[in-house]
Amino acid sequence: QVQLVESGGGLGQAGDSLRLSCAASGRPFSSYTMAWFRQAPGKEREFVAAIAWRGGNTNYADSVKGRFTISRDNAKNTVYLQMNSLKPEDTAVYYCAAKQFTVASMTMAAGYGSWGQGTQVTVSS
Helix, strand or coil: CCEEEEECCEEEECCCCEEEEEEEECCCHHHEEEEEEEECCCCCCEEEEEECCCCCCEEECCCCCCCEEEEEECCCCEEEEEECCCCHHHCEEEEEEEEECCCCCCCCCCCCCEECCCEEEEEEC
Protein backbone atom coordinates (compact mmCIF):
# COMPACT_ATOMS: atom_id res chain seq x y z
CA GLN A 1 0.00 0.00 0.00
CA VAL A 2 1.00 3.60 -0.46
CA GLN A 3 0.86 6.01 2.47
CA LEU A 4 -1.03 9.27 1.88
CA VAL A 5 -0.93 12.55 3.80
CA GLU A 6 -3.23 15.43 2.91
CA SER A 7 -2.60 19.09 3.64
CA GLY A 8 -3.91 22.49 2.64
CA GLY A 9 -7.37 22.49 4.14
CA GLY A 10 -8.69 25.39 6.15
CA LEU A 11 -11.28 28.13 6.36
CA GLY A 12 -12.51 30.22 3.48
CA GLN A 13 -15.37 32.33 2.33
CA ALA A 14 -17.64 31.77 -0.62
CA GLY A 15 -15.75 32.60 -3.78
CA ASP A 16 -12.33 31.91 -2.29
CA SER A 17 -9.76 29.44 -3.55
CA LEU A 18 -7.87 26.70 -1.71
CA ARG A 19 -5.38 24.11 -2.88
CA LEU A 20 -5.18 20.70 -1.28
CA SER A 21 -2.10 18.52 -1.54
CA CYS A 22 -1.68 14.80 -0.99
CA ALA A 23 1.84 13.46 -0.58
CA ALA A 24 2.41 9.77 -1.23
CA SER A 25 5.16 7.49 -0.06
CA GLY A 26 5.99 3.83 -0.07
CA ARG A 27 5.34 2.72 -3.66
CA PRO A 28 5.94 4.08 -7.16
CA PHE A 29 3.52 6.98 -7.24
CA SER A 30 3.22 6.98 -11.02
CA SER A 31 1.50 3.58 -10.92
CA TYR A 32 -1.45 4.88 -8.90
CA THR A 33 -4.73 6.35 -10.02
CA MET A 34 -5.38 9.12 -7.52
CA ALA A 35 -8.66 10.58 -6.34
CA TRP A 36 -10.23 13.04 -3.96
CA PHE A 37 -13.39 12.24 -2.03
CA ARG A 38 -15.20 14.30 0.56
CA GLN A 39 -17.58 13.71 3.41
CA ALA A 40 -19.81 16.34 4.97
CA PRO A 41 -21.35 15.89 8.42
CA GLY A 42 -24.24 13.46 8.30
CA LYS A 43 -23.62 12.58 4.66
CA GLU A 44 -21.96 9.72 2.86
CA ARG A 45 -18.52 10.02 1.36
CA GLU A 46 -18.74 11.28 -2.20
CA PHE A 47 -16.45 11.38 -5.19
CA VAL A 48 -14.89 14.71 -6.11
CA ALA A 49 -12.19 14.15 -8.74
CA ALA A 50 -9.74 11.57 -10.02
CA ILE A 51 -6.69 11.42 -12.26
CA ALA A 52 -5.52 8.26 -14.00
CA TRP A 53 -2.18 6.66 -13.37
CA ARG A 54 -1.40 6.55 -17.07
CA GLY A 55 -2.41 9.12 -19.63
CA GLY A 56 -3.52 11.69 -17.10
CA ASN A 57 -7.23 11.38 -17.84
CA THR A 58 -9.36 13.19 -15.30
CA ASN A 59 -12.89 12.76 -14.00
CA TYR A 60 -14.96 15.20 -11.94
CA ALA A 61 -18.19 15.18 -10.03
CA ASP A 62 -20.78 17.40 -11.67
CA SER A 63 -20.93 19.54 -8.53
CA VAL A 64 -17.31 20.64 -8.89
CA LYS A 65 -16.82 20.55 -12.65
CA GLY A 66 -15.45 23.86 -13.88
CA ARG A 67 -14.42 24.96 -10.39
CA PHE A 68 -12.00 22.27 -9.19
CA THR A 69 -8.92 20.93 -10.96
CA ILE A 70 -7.02 17.78 -10.06
CA SER A 71 -3.39 17.44 -11.10
CA ARG A 72 -0.38 15.35 -10.21
CA ASP A 73 3.37 15.78 -10.06
CA ASN A 74 4.93 12.34 -10.26
CA ALA A 75 8.38 13.75 -9.56
CA LYS A 76 7.11 15.06 -6.21
CA ASN A 77 4.82 12.07 -5.49
CA THR A 78 1.98 14.53 -4.96
CA VAL A 79 -1.54 15.04 -6.21
CA TYR A 80 -3.28 18.39 -5.93
CA LEU A 81 -6.84 19.64 -5.86
CA GLN A 82 -7.17 23.28 -6.82
CA MET A 83 -10.54 24.51 -5.60
CA ASN A 84 -11.84 27.80 -6.98
CA SER A 85 -15.12 29.61 -6.50
CA LEU A 86 -15.73 27.76 -3.28
CA LYS A 87 -19.28 27.39 -2.00
CA PRO A 88 -20.58 26.66 1.49
CA GLU A 89 -21.73 23.26 0.23
CA ASP A 90 -18.09 22.38 -0.45
CA THR A 91 -17.60 22.20 3.33
CA ALA A 92 -16.40 18.70 4.18
CA VAL A 93 -13.47 16.57 5.17
CA TYR A 94 -11.51 15.88 1.99
CA TYR A 95 -9.76 12.55 1.58
CA CYS A 96 -7.07 11.50 -0.84
CA ALA A 97 -7.26 7.94 -2.18
CA ALA A 98 -5.12 5.72 -4.39
CA LYS A 99 -5.40 2.50 -6.35
CA GLN A 100 -2.75 0.87 -8.42
CA PHE A 101 -2.60 0.03 -12.11
CA THR A 102 -6.24 0.61 -12.94
CA VAL A 103 -8.61 3.30 -14.12
CA ALA A 104 -11.71 1.18 -13.60
CA SER A 105 -14.51 2.75 -11.57
CA MET A 106 -12.56 5.90 -10.80
CA THR A 107 -15.59 7.47 -9.14
CA MET A 108 -16.27 4.62 -6.71
CA ALA A 109 -14.70 4.66 -3.24
CA ALA A 110 -14.65 0.87 -3.17
CA GLY A 111 -11.51 -0.31 -4.85
CA TYR A 112 -9.29 2.44 -3.58
CA GLY A 113 -6.99 0.58 -1.24
CA SER A 114 -5.14 3.50 0.29
CA TRP A 115 -6.63 6.52 2.03
CA GLY A 116 -5.28 9.56 3.78
CA GLN A 117 -6.45 10.82 7.15
CA GLY A 118 -8.45 13.68 5.66
CA THR A 119 -8.24 17.46 5.80
CA GLN A 120 -11.07 19.77 6.78
CA VAL A 121 -12.33 22.42 4.38
CA THR A 122 -14.86 24.90 5.73
CA VAL A 123 -16.47 27.53 3.54
CA SER A 124 -18.62 30.26 5.01
CA SER A 125 -21.21 32.27 3.13
